[in-house]
Every structure is written in structure tokens, then in C-alpha cells.
Amino acid sequence: MTTPRPADPITPVLTKRWLSPRSWRLSVYEQLEGYTALRKALAGTPEQLVQLVKDSGLRGRGGAGFPTGLKWSFMPPNEDKPHYLVINADEGEPGTCKDIPLMMADPHSLIEGCVIAAYAMRSHHCFIYVRGEALHCVRRLTSAVREAYTAGYLGRNILDSGFDLDITVHAGAGAYICGEETALLDSLEGRRGQPRLKPPFPAAAGLYAAPTTVNNVETIASVPFIVNAGADWFRSMGREKSPGPKIFSISGHVEQPGQYEAPMGTTLRELLELAGGMKDGIPLKFWTPGGSSTPMFTAEHLDTPLDFEGATEAGSMLGTTAVQVFNETVSVPWAVMKWTQFYEHESCGKCTPCREGTYWLAQILERMVRGEGTPADIDTLLDVCDNIFGRSFCALGDGAVSPIQSGIKYFKDEFLALCESNAAHAREHELAGAR
Amino acid sequence: MSEPFSERTEEEARAIIARYPESRSALLPLLHLVQSVQGQVSQEGIAFCARLLALSTAEVDAVVTFYTMYKRRPCGEHLVSVCTNTLCAVLGGDAIYAKLREYLGEDGPAHGHEETFGEPGQPGSITLEHVECLAACDLAPVMQVDYEFFDKQSPDSATHLIDGLRSGNKPMPSRGAPLVGFRNAERQLAGFVELESDVDAPSAAAETVRGAQLAADRGWTAPAMSDTPLPAVSDNKK
Numbered sequence: 001m002t003t004p005r006p007a008d009p010i011t012p013v014l015t016k017r018w019l020s021p022r023s024w025r026l027s028v029y030e031q032l033e034g035y036t037a038l039r040k041a042l043a044g045t046p047e048q049l050v051q052l053v054k055d056s057g058l059r060g061r062g063g064a065g066f067p068t069g070l071k072w073s074f075m076p077p078n079e080d081k082p083h084y085l086v087i088n089a090d091e092g093e094p095g096t097c098k099d100i101p102l103m104m105a106d107p108h109s110l111i112e113g114c115v116i117a118a119y120a121m122r123s124h125h126c127f128i129y130v131r132g133e134a135l136h137c138v139r140r141l142t143s144a145v146r147e148a149y150t151a152g153y154l155g156r157n158i159l160d161s162g163f164d165l166d167i168t169v170h171a172g173a174g175a176y177i178c179g180e181e182t183a184l185l186d187s188l189e190g191r192r193g194q195p196r197l198k199p200p201f202p203a204a205a206g207l208y209a210a211p212t213t214v215n216n217v218e219t220i221a222s223v224p225f226i227v228n229a230g231a232d233w234f235r236s237m238g239r240e241k242s243p244g245p246k247i248f249s250i251s252g253h254v255e256q257p258g259q260y261e262a263p264m265g266t267t268l269r270e271l272l273e274l275a276g277g278m279k280d281g282i283p284l285k286f287w288t289p290g291g292s293s294t295p296m297f298t299a300e301h302l303d304t305p306l307d308f309e310g311a312t313e314a315g316s317m318l319g320t321t322a323v324q325v326f327n328e329t330v331s332v333p334w335a336v337m338k339w340t341q342f343y344e345h346e347s348c349g350k351c352t353p354c355r356e357g358t359y360w361l362a363q364i365l366e367r368m369v370r371g372e373g374t375p376a377d378i379d380t381l382l383d384v385c386d387n388i389f390g391r392s393f394c395a396l397g398d399g400a401v402s403p404i405q406s407g408i409k410y411f412k413d414e415f416l417a418l419c420e421s422n423a424a425h426a427r428e429h430e431l432a433g434a435r
Numbered sequence: 436m437s438e439p440f441s442e443r444t445e446e447e448a449r450a451i452i453a454r455y456p457e458s459r460s461a462l463l464p465l466l467h468l469v470q471s472v473q474g475q476v477s478q479e480g481i482a483f484c485a486r487l488l489a490l491s492t493a494e495v496d497a498v499v500t501f502y503t504m505y506k507r508r509p510c511g512e513h514l515v516s517v518c519t520n521t522l523c524a525v526l527g528g529d530a531i532y533a534k535l536r537e538y539l540g541e542d543g544p545a546h547g548h549e550e551t552f553g554e555p556g557q558p559g560s561i562t563l564e565h566v567e568c569l570a571a572c573d574l575a576p577v578m579q580v581d582y583e584f585f586d587k588q589s590p591d592s593a594t595h596l597i598d599g600l601r602s603g604n605k606p607m608p609s610r611g612a613p614l615v616g617f618r619n620a621e622r623q624l625a626g627f628v629e630l631e632s633d634v635d636a637p638s639a640a641a642e643t644v645r646g647a648q649l650a651a652d653r654g655w656t657a658p659a660m661s662d663t664p665l666p667a668v669s670d671n672k673k
Contacts, residue, residue, distance in 0.1 A: 008655035015647045016657075018639060025635075040665070048665040055666055082456070094520050094568040104610070104638035125456065132467075132504045133516075133569055135582035135620055136611045136638055142628040168454045171624040173463050173502035176567060190462030190488070192501040208457055230663030237657065245657060248646075251572035252522055258573045258645030274649060292521065324522050324572065338521040342567050348501075 007237045007263045009274060011245045013225055014218065015261040018105040024140050026147040029108040035153055037224035041116040042161040049120035053223065055231035057243040062088055062179075062216030063290065063319045064395075065242070065308040074203035075121045075211050083123035084212040085114060086188065087220060089130040089137070090172050090179040093291035094342060095322030098247040099217035101259060103130070103137040106221070107144035111167065113220035115153060116227060118165050121213055125166050129184055132172040141169045176346035180394050181214040183348065194350045195394035218247060238264030242307030242318075252287075252325035253279040265305040268297070271323060282327040286410065290319020292339045293399025295406035316406070332411040333418055336403045337365035343400035351393035357384050358400050365404075373419045378408060440483050444472055448487050451626060458488050462498055464625045466505055471622035474510045474556050503566070509555035511562040513600050514617045516579040517593070520568040527589055528576040532565050534590035538597060539563055559601040562617070573642040574609070581620040583611030586640055612636040 017023045017032050029035070041049055054069030075083060087110065091099040103110060114126045130137050145167050148154040156164050170188060177183045178193040185207050187193035206212020222244065226234050235243040242264040248271055251257045255276030262271070268287060278284055286296045289306055295316040297304065304314040311318040326335065344358040361384055364377050385401035392398065408415060440448075448468060452461040462484060469480035476499050478492075485492045499505045506514075517532040518524075539552040539561065553560030571577045574586035578593060585596060586609040599606040605614040612633035628634065641648075650656065 007658065008650070008653075010646050010650035010653075010655045011657035012647045012650050012655075013657045015644070018644050019647050019651060022635065024638070040662075044665040045668065047668040051666045051668050091570045092568060095522060095572050096568070097570045097572045097574075100570045101639070101643045105643070131570065132502075132624055133566070133579065133582055135623060136584070136636070138624060138626075139612070139628050139634050140638070142623075142626060143631070143634040169626065170460075171464065171467060171626070172504075173466065174504035175502050187463065188460055189457070190459035190498065192498055225660070227665070228662065229660035231666070233658060233660055233663065249573055251575060252526070256642075256645055257575075258642035260646030260649075262646070274646070322572065326522075326525065330525055335521050335525070338519075338524055342520055345567065 009266075009270060010260060010262055011237050012261050013245045014102060014106070014109065014221055014247060015259060017109070018101070023105050024107055024144065026108060026144065026151060029106070033228070034108055035112055037227040038112050038115055038153065039159060041119060041227050042159055042163060046120045046122060049116065049227070052226060052231060053120070056226045056234040057231070057241070058219065058222055058226060058234065059242060059308060060216055061218035061222070061246070061320070063093065063293075063317075065318060068215065068219055071203070071213060071215070072117070072121055074201070075213055076203075079122055081210040082125065082208075083121055084207040084210060085118045085121060085123040085126040086185065086207060086212055086214045087114060087126065087128040087217060088179060088181060088184055088214050089128050089134075089217045090184060091131055091134070091217070092176045092179055093293060093320050093322060094339065095249065095251060095288055095291045095324040096320040097249045097251070097322065098259060098320065100131075100134050100137055102217055102221060102247070103134070104140050107140045108148065109221045109224060110141075110217055111144055111148050111153070113223040114167060115158065115165055116223050117213075117215065117220055119163050123213075124164050125168070127188060127207070128167060128169050129178070129188055130169060130171055132174050138169060138171050145169055175348075177348040177394075177396055180396065183394070184214060185212065192348070194348045197393075239305065239307050239309070241309055246321050248306070248321045248323055250275045250323045250325065253282065253327040254325050255279050264307040265310060267303050267305055268323065269302040272325075278325070278327060282329065284325060285328045285330060286326050286332060286335075288319075288322065288324045289316050291322040292324070292342070293317075293395070293402050294319035295402045296410065298410050331369075332407045332414050333365065334369050336407040337362070337369050339403045340365050340400065343396065347396060347400070351397070353388045354392040354397035354400065357388040357392075357397065360384055361400070361404065368415065368418050371418060371421050371425070373415075373422055375416060375419050377419070378412065378415050382408060439479055440469075440472060444468065445487070447625070447627065448483075452487065454626070459490065462488060462490075462495065463502075466499060467621045468625040470506065470510075471618045471625060474506075474618050476505045476507055506549070506562070508549065509551070510617050511551045511553060511555055511560035512558055512616050513560070513580050513614065514562045514564065514582075515597070515600070516564050516566040516569070518567070518569045518575070518577050519565040522572050523568075523576040526575045531576060531578065531588055531590050531593045535563055535593055535597065538594050558603060561597065561600055574640055580608065581614055581617050582624070583608035583614060583620075585609050610638050610640060
């Protein structure tokens with residue numbers, strides 16, 4: 001092992017091929033080490049691959065950060081029932097925009113990862129559930145899958161290994177909730193996308209009640225690199241419990257928004273430096289570390305390491321590393337209202353706390369933003385949040401209360417100021433009536 | 436009820452069903468296929484899917500009403516979607532949507548969500564909607580026409596875009612294939628991607644590759660990769 005040196009500020013792994021012309025084509029992919037990891041993986045055993053991914057410390061890139069190797073190890077070692085691998089490509093968490101560029105620029109890295117992961121989990125049918133609005137991704141993936149079949153990377157007896165795999169590209173139809181893995185499975189079965197009760201977990205009873213693993217795009221696209229360069233290489237980036245590179249999607253009031261693939265644990269201060277600082281120099285007010293479902297941060301969190309532990313210790317979550325940056329010109333209650341309207345629209349309606357809660361939260365916030373709120377509304381908001389958080393059927397409800405609770409935590413004065421204008425207005429009317 | 440779907444559509448529907456171990460999984464792509472024929476999911480379309488999948492029309496209807504991309508009223512030649520989620524909204528998405536409502540409404544009342552300007556299906560007809568996050572936040576504010584991306588829009592650029600769609604002088608998307616209408620987009624979502632030139636249509640903006648480009652310019656790289664053997668695993672398999 002060589003002496004570790006500190007990683008560079010940007011560590012392009014998944015994003016490196018994006019600079020190559022026609023990077024989505026098989027011929028280009030093959031020139032850039034494409035499908036070399038697959039040959040190596042098929043020469044090994046499924047157990048070795050599961051062990052490798054465990055050793056690498058790779059954690060799910062879809063938001064929850066569950067250890068990928070451990071998830072794979074939950075799949076039964078027998079094949080009593082068909083096994084399924086399902087790729088969650090239903091990117092829709094507000095602020096998140098990493099998987100869609102990845103699938104457009106480098107669809108074969110996902111497909112190669114799928115074949116390796118399917119081999120490791122003894123699956124012979126993989127589904128890529130792509131968000132319906134991502135038409136160009138559907139196109140690129142469909143074409144890449146076709147190329148992979150023709151070249152013998154998919155289909156029967158892949159590269160003479162005796163291993164068979166089919167991939168079906170499946171377009172969704174516009175429902176944020178289908179990013180929740182069990183809702184995604186219901187949707188893939190041709191039903192309304194509503195979450196399922198867990199347990200049983202998908203590894204026991206997933207798609208068609210058969211053993212299933214659902215993994216995010218960025219997670220699976222990382223696998224070929226780990227197979228080629230090993231767990232220690234992967235761990236040479238990032239932090240002990242959150243190793244590897246991560247695509248940070250920086251959006252909003254910065255000079256140079258975009259996709260920056262940096263080691264886990266990079267801070268917002270460092271990311272802002274890469275992104276040219278705040279737009280027009282207007283100071284930072286609040287930001288999300290990983291989408292709107294992760295509680296917002298403020299300027300006091302500029303040096304919080306953005307990995308799973310760092311974000312959690314500071315009171316938020318890493319989520320999808322969708323860093324949305326807002327400057328001082330943005331009203332927090334307004335932003336919170338907009339996000340709440342989103343959750344209200346996307347609540348699937350299955351459980352009462354989320355269905356009813358988001359409905360009322362949106363109305364209260366709309367009233368406050370109109371300047372018709374009272375300080376008691378703030379208590380009502382927090383009370384409703386308490387009745388959703390941990391009491392809803394899936395994580396959508398928990399996500400819905402994140403902007404509200406964190407917004408009030410850091411910017412209560414702004415909510416109160418909205419009520420003050422209402423109170424002043426009411427006083428004027430009282431006086432008018434008294435005359 | 437007579438079905439407006441041709442023999443060819445039915446063959447394509449059967450090809451979709453063959454992609455799945457269980458036929459019901461084909462329902463979402465079948466509904467996209469139905470929209471590619473009719474520009475909406477009509478009662479006939481629901482009956483068609485129900486018949487092919489041996490489901491009741493109520494079961495199909497329940498699915499149709501759940502997903503926002505299934506349009507239960509006839510769509511225009513083009514579907515124009517404006518992201519009004521928080522980040523796009525703050526950077527101009529709300530202003531774009533307000534402007535387009537007014538612009539399409541001309542002298543009448545401002546157009547509302549999922550309303551169609553013009554005779555649905557006729558050239559130049561447009562259905563307007565506001566949508567949730569389109570996963571292109573680094574390129575905010577974003578719009579889509581027929582699910583192709585138009586990045587970094589403004590109220591002015593959006594009205595120019597509308598003018599182009601109405602006159603048949605279709606603008607090129609920032610990312611995605613040349614516009615050929617909502618129905619054709621739906622056909623591709625059903626899995627029928629036929630034009631290789633569409634596959635090769637542009638996909639990367641400067642923002643997309645900004646990090647990778649910056650690293651290339653500065654000589655930053657990930658640690659060097661060297662071929663490492665797979666770990667040995669003990670043979671105590673249960």
C-alpha cells in the first residue's frame with residue numbers, strides 16, 4: 001500500500017468520462033476501461049463481490065446511506081425464487097440532479113454496475129426504473145442496453161461466464177413517492193405507487209414477493225470502479241464511515257452552479273470556493289445539504305463535514321448531497337411554504353398523518369405568507385409536524401416536516417415578523433371601528 | 436366500445452408486456468403508449484389496457500389518476516412544463532409561469548394548470564402546466580417541452596419559446612432531441628426509441644461538467660487506480 005496523500009479537492013471518478021465526446025456510446029466506454037470490471041467480476045464469485053463492496057464501505061447514494069454490501073448480503077444465497085435487482089433512477093428530491101446527468105453521460109457505467117451487482121446477488125432480471133420526465137435518460141439507457149446486448153454484455157451466457165441477465169428500462173409516470181423503494185416496487189408492478197409496510201423487507205419479499213434489492217444509480221455506477229481498484233482505493237477518499245467520492249450538486253445563488261464530485265466530508269465552505277462563491281457577493285442565508293427533505297443549515301454550518309455522520313451530528317442529514325444555496329434576499333417562510341406545497345402535492349394519500357398533515361401545513365403557511373398569520377400558527381405548525389414525524393407510513397412525511405421545523409428553529413423571527421404585520425393591520429382596523 | 440387502436444398498436448402493446456415476468460408491470464408503459472396514440476388517456480385507452488392485462492377498468496383508472504404524467508384531458512401538440520419548486524421559483528420559475536399563463540391567455544382569463552391553448556392535437560396547440568422539481572437545479576430555472584430540457588429560462592425566453600411552438604418554428608432544446616410533439620415523446624417513454632440521432636442529441640451543459648472540467652484544468656484527480664485482486668472469502672458458506 002502506498003502512503004496515503006490528502007485527496008484533491010475534486011476527485012472525478014463517476015464524472016470523469018463526462019468530458020469525453022459521445023461518452024454514452026459503447027465504443028467510447030470501451031476505450032475508457034469500460035466493461036473491464038465486469039470481466040474481472042465474472043471471474044470471481046458472488047461472495048467475493050459482496051465482501052469487496054462491504055470492505056469498501058460504500059453506502060447508498062440515494063439518501064439513506066445504508067451500507068450497500070450489507071444490503072446485498074441480505075439476499076438469500078439460494079435461488080428458490082427468482083431474484084431481482086431494481087435500480088432506483090426516479091430522481092426527484094428537490095435540489096437533486098446527479099443521477100440524470102450520470103445516466104445521460106455514462107449509461108454504460110450503470111449497466112456494467114448492474115451486471116456485476118446482479119451476478120453478486122444471483123439475479124437474472126434487472127429493472128431500471130427511470131423517472132418519466134427524464135426522457136433523454138430513457139433514450140440513452142434504452143440505446144445503451146441495446147448496445148450491451150449486441151456486444152454480449154447482456155443476455156445469455158455473458159462473456160462466456162454462463163451468467164444470464166436481462167435489463168428492462170422502465171419509465172415512471174410522475175410521482176415523487178416512487179423514489180421510496182417499496183412504493184417504487186408497487187409502481188413497477190403496475191399499481192399506484194404507495195409504500196409497503198416493512199418488514200418484510202424487499203430482500204425477503206420485494207418485486208412479485210421475490211427477493212429484491214433496490215439500489216440508487218450513483219451507488220451502482222460506483223461498483224465497477226471498486227471492482228477494478230479495490231476497497232482500499234475507494235477508502236482513500238472521504239472519511240472512515242463515509243468513504244468514497246460523492247457527486248455534490250450545487251444549485252442556487254452561487255456563481256458557478258454545477259456537478260462537483262468531491263470526497264465525502266467536503267464542507268460547504270470548500271464547495272463554495274469551487275463554485276466561485278456566492279452570486280454577486282450577496283451573503284448566504286440558508287442551504288440544504290441534501291435536498292429539501294434534509295433540515296436546512298445556515299452560515300454557521302459552513303464547516304460541517306458533509307458526510308453521513310457530519311450532517312447528522314449537526315442536526316440534518318446528508319441526503320442526496322443536493323446543495324441548494326439561498327442568499328439573504330430569500331424569505332424563509334416563503335421557501336418553506338413552497339416546499340410544503342410540494343409535499344402536499346406528492347403525498348400518496350395512504351396514511352392519514354401525511355395526507356392530512358401536509359394539507360393543513362400548506363394552508364397555514366400560505367396564510368402566514370399572505371400576512372394573515374398569528375404567532376399561534378407557529379405552534380400549530382410545530383404541533384402538526386410532531387404528529388407527522390415518526391408517525392407517517394414512510395419517510396415522505398418525515399421529509400415534509402424538515403423544512404418547517406428547521407426553518408422555525410433558525411428563523412423564527414421571520415415567521416413572527418409575518419404575524420406582526422398582520423397584528424398591526426388588525427390594530428388599525430380596531431381603531432377604525434372605534435371611531 | 437370500439438377501440439381507436441390499430442393492429443400495430445396492439446402488437447406493440449404485446450411487445451411491452453413481453454418485457455416483464457408478470458403482465459401487470461406493463462401497465463405504466465402501456466399507458467404511455469396509449470397517450471402516444473391519443474394524446475391523452477381516454478376511457479377507450481383505459482379499456483384497451485384493461486383488456487390486454489386482464490384487469491378491470493377500475494383497476495386501470497386507479498393507476499391513471501395517481502400519476503401526473505397521465506393526462507385525462509386531450510393534450511396540445513406540445514406540453515410545456517415550468518418548474519415552480521422552491522429553487523427554480525426563486526430564480527424566476529414563478530415569474531415564468533405567471534408570464535406564460537397571461538401570454539397564452541391573451542385577452543381572456545389567465546391560463547391555469549393543465550389548460551390547453553388551441554385545439555388539442557392541432558399544430559401549434561399547447562398545454563401548459565407547472566411541475567415539481569425536474570432534477571436540473573444547477574440549470575435553474577428550467578422548463579421542459581415534451582419532456583426535453585430548456586435550461587436557464589426567463590419570462591422573455593419562455594414567451595419566445597411559445598412563439599416558436601405556435602408558429603411551427605420549433606426551437607432546439609438545451610438538452611434533448613429535436614421537438615416532435617407530446618405524442619412522440621410518449622412513444623419513446625413506452626420504450627420505442629427508434630432514432631439514433633435522437634440518442635446522440637446534446638445532453639451536457641457547462642454546469643454538468645463544471646467540476647470535471649475544473650479538475651482537468653487544475654490537474655486534480657482521484658487517487659490512481661491500480662488493479663487489485665478481489666478479496667479472498669473463506670469457504671464457510673451456510
